[in-house]
Amino acid sequence: MSLTEAQSMCSCDLVNENFDWVNTRDSLEVFDTSKVLKLSKNKSCEFKGLELELKLFIHQKKFESAFKVINKLENILSEIDCKDEFLFNIYIQKADYYKALNNYEKLSEFAFKCLKEAERLNDPNKEIEAIKQIVHLFTRMDEDLKNWDYIKRAQKLIFNQKESLESIVNYRWLAYEYENKYTTTGRKTLIDSGFAFAKKAKVGAFKYKNYDELAKLYRAFESFSYHKGELDKALQYIDTAIFYAKQIKGDKNLSGLYLSKAWDHLDLGEKEEAVKWMDTVMAIDKSNDIVGVMMEYLDASDLYEQSDRLDKAYSAFKTYAKMKDSIMNRERVEVINELETKYKTELKDAKIKRQGVWLVIASLVIVLILFIGTIFQLKRTKQKNQALKEAYEKQVALEKELTAVRENIAQDFHDDLGNRLARISLLSSLVNKEVSNKEEKLRSKVKQITDDANDLYLGTRDFIFSLKENSDFVEELVTYLSDFGENYFSKTNIKFELEKHIDVNDKLPYYWSKQLIYIFKEAMTNALKYARCNYVSLKFIYKKNELEIMCTDNGIGIAQQDLNSSNGLSNMKERAHKIGGFLHIETKEKEGTKIIFKGKTT
Template sequence: MRLKHLSNVLKKLFIGIFASTFFVSSASSQQTDPVLVQSEILYRQGKYEQAIQILADRLKIAEQKKETKLKTIIYNSIGKSYSQLGKSIEALKNYQTAARMADEQNDQASLGKIEENIGALYEEQKNFGQALIHYQKAEVIAREIKDESLLADIYNNTGIIYEQQLKYPLALENYQKALQVYQKLKKTDRIALSLNNMGIVYKFLGNYSKALSFYTQSLKYSELLGDNFLIAANLNNIGNVYAMLKDYPQAIRYNTKSLALARSIGATNIIVEALSSLADDYAGKGDFKNAYRWNQQFIKVNNDYINLESSKKLAELQTLYQTEKQNRQIDHLKQNGQINALKLKAQALLIQRQNYQLFFISIILIISLGLGYSLYHIQQIKQLKKHAEAIRQTQNQERSRIAKDMHDDIGSGLSKITLMAASATARLQNHTLESSEITNIARVSKDLVENMRDLIWVLNPENATLDNLTSRIREYCSDYLETCAVAAEIDIQDEIPCLKISQQVQRNLFLTLKEALHNCIKHADCNSVSIKLTYTNQLLTIIIADNGKGFDINHLKGKGNGLRNMKYRITAIGGEFESLSHLEAGTTTIIKITQEKLQNTLPV
């Protein structure tokens, strides 16, 4: 059961709660509009569908009366409600409409808040690059107009990105800066939000008592505000801390309350997290039947909530929005006379002249190409034959490698499960079966599923790029180390180029890192692990270090098969492998490979 991995992915969707802006309390004359006030009340109660309905009705009236400023506020508010329902496409459409109106009115205050909301939407979709771009735009505007509240919201949301990148000191620093501003402005709802987010950081730092303290404070503020979304989030967070303390009855009680409230308000992101938490709670309690039942519900809801198609649609909408914005700018320049008819006509004549020149050049080129084509065609036939033979040989080699991987990873795992199951069956008949034997079968099955998943990922040619490999390494390290009782520092360079690499390089690098990380946890007896990945000057460098018991590399005497396997994999693809270790001084593994070797498949 991949409960821990899935839980880790989804905790970031809401536990670090985004500071999105409703901006009903605008300085404009619409600030007392009763529909906007009522929609904000419904939003805080988690009645997002009702809020959207009354805002849509009010929007029709605003369009008839040409209340442009009010329309901007309404579109932004509708987008925020759709975001809470997990409907990211509808949310982005409304945000972009609001941003377009604010831009046309030169309403920088509203535009800054909308940019922040779009950033939060992308952050929910794990598109941190786009999220930071919009946060930076919002921050520039906030500093220009000296909007402290908006600046604090950006601190909060930036903190969430650092939290998801496991940079907890930076996350805590941003949350504290946001909290100070909210306390100064006496913004109760934002204070509750900051307290919740700070509780998360202390939870991941292992300070559970402090985490519970912050969550409890946040829960009290949320209940005073009647903010059902934040109440449900805090209940789930408290339940997760009790689970980490292995107080599973308390964890189940809080997470069950969170799920019921989240379902009542249709908060899909919290529903996903609560289902995952309940599956973990029952698994920890040893009730695997209920754990499986909750996990099946979690998988179904999660697949509906986060999917690649939504991400593609978001990207398409963003591209369309930018194109429309550029077209409006061109139209504006035309209206102001900055592009005049005489220049357009002169450009048209110049283009026509260039077209004639290109035509005559093209005729000459076609004749030249025709003369050379016959010679080229003969050579091409020979090359095609050679290429076909090379492809055939490569395919045979690839089939052999896939068969070997399937036999080594999957075949051995299935054989082990078969033997363990047969033993458990015999002991069950003798009434001597122990729960640890079932747990061992479950563990081996989980490892087998993970190995199959990694094998499928490696075999997919679309994943054979350096940025995809880096993302997979980051995801694997976070998931693997989350369940281990060690302090982890993951420092992976954010900007990695989309460089096409060979599948052999992709496979060997990933498997070597897995084995090195496994050695740190299983054999080094360490309490701290660090992983660093950089790509500079066309050189990829990966460093895995621990503070464990180490070993004397000169006295392995044939026992270091794992070390030799890792070195073989890296040297086989033209890289450099080095393992530095001393007794009681930890171990450091260093892998280096140039861009040229990354893109070439070397013979094994």
């Protein structure tokens, strides 16, 4: 092959720059375009055609077909000389594939490979796509503090893009991320910025007649208007989103938009309309995403209850509970089958090993006759090594088993207890609505049942978190406590800040995370209830195996008699003592309070 022919295989002149590679869902259009590209006898064009099919299969959740296409793409990559130009595409397609499968371990692997390759190519557009994958990963893992830095990094690159289909999608993505950040922080300036991004994307979407993006953008406008309390506008925007979504060619699912419309009607007090649109959602959703449908039934149960349709609420909740139990049982069966297969394999390997051992022993007997002295010492050394190896393997196996037990206990505890508490809460709410106003004592008791069930469910979260293996890492503890602080103070006039200085994300000794969560949730709760402050900070310092956590407020301080007699403070000190740490309290009248924990993780 000549140099010219080789170079031609690295580019495709048949690609239409105005073709929407990201959002095309019309199967006929996709396969017609793909067929032309694959028949061109140009490897680059064939690669582009297969990419288009892969996007469609992932959108349709046809994962077996998608995996076959990925294998074909890798085969093409092995046949061309310009592999570097296509390597990013392979990584990004695999990231999309594993994102759709909710396989976050694999998504993490290929998302960061994408970013590294984009940086090597010095390609800002590819860098943006890689960052989107990383942001999605951190969002699903509740790592909001990490993903904001990546969002701001992508924002700078997006600002420098020329207008194109790509830039429209990116500005809309920014709008969605800003809306998501607002829901976790409550900062109103984020709404204005997100709205501006959506407006900029809308201009380009109209220009290119991209109905998919227009539907998504008006969905964003609906969210921003809802957050501003402009419910009439929100309803108008969601109607416009539905209008443009209906213009999309090919496969589409409008249930999400109808669901938003139902909630908008409910917030406007239009209960009958809310029920009608929720009925529509349940009727039209033909999604094969079982988890998504399950959560839809949970949403429906909540909306029906607030719309005073208790019969529908209870029916929807029963369906949700059955689906959840079904999913969990299926996952457990898969785990059991996998363990059984491993067990049988290990038995087979063990049998082969035993046969090998007898053969070795027979050989050693013959050799011992000839070299008794030397071989005797060699045998003793070999036995010691084998014993050490077996002891090490047992240690590793026990650690893995303990981790699995902790994870299973946490999962079962959450599923079983959470499911039952949710049912208690729903049923007590139903009973409360049926009790007449004259039966005030009974109403009060039913309300107490509801409140106790909700409080108990929230209280179990700390215990469940401490059971999980990843809860033992310093960064996980920081994220859990800072998330609690942000949520706890978000609806108050108290400003909450986080500061951390962590050299290494080490694993803490078991039982530490549980005690530290209890200590500093109590500290933040006391600050809100008693300190009369307008500022609370949480500071983490971890250096050279020493952990220091400090909760500071600028309130009225703690009186000396309270400092000595408070059961809450005594319990906090006792928890610190249990894990070999020390809790120190510094307080001055009208100057605030500092609660400081120090402990050696070794």
